Amino acid sequence: xxxxxxxLLLILAIICVMYSVFITDDINYxxxxxxxxxxxxxxxxGYQFYIGIDFLYDSTVNTYQYNWLGLLFVVGGTIMIxxxxxxxxxxxxxxxxxxxxxxxYDPNKKSKDIYNR
Numbered sequence: 001x002x003x004x005x006x007x008l009l010l011i012l013a014i015i016c017v018m019y020s021v022f023i024t025d026d027i028n029y030x031x032x033x034x035x036x037x038x039x040x041x042x043x044x045x046g047y048q049f050y051i052g053i054d055f056l057y058d059s060t061v062n063t064y065q066y067n068w069l070g071l072l073f074v075v076g077g078t079i080m081i082x083x084x085x086x087x088x089x090x091x092x093x094x095x096x097x098x099x100x101x102x103x104x105y106d107p108n109k110k111s112k113d114i115y116n117r
Contacts, residue, residue, distance in 0.1 A: 001048045003055055013041040017080060020087075029091055035084030039077040046073030 016038030020031045049070030052063040 001051070001053060003053055006045060006048060006053060009041055009045055013038050013045065016041065020080070020084065029088075032084050032087045032091065035080050035087060039080035039082075039084065042073050042077030042080060044077075046070040046075075046077060049073060 016034045020035035020038060023031055025031050047070065049066045052065045055062045055064065
């Protein structure tokens, strides 16, 4: 894979990671989809580091393999996929609690004080 395409994938993965970590979408739950997509992209980047990255220098193509960096990207992709799965489980727990009428701990809601009515 050429380095320009790898950098484009890396930028897309960083955008997806930032969106899934900093934004919680309670309507469409796109932060979960973004976490899984970023995990897949990071694993693809790690696999490409295993295969080798092509650099063009003086009209010759040089291929470099960075196995340790590929391993880091694969581990990061696995962590992001697990993060997306855990966010999905959290959403399911909240929705089931709302359907049953139970109060589920939600850090976005303010706590009710029984003394201030």
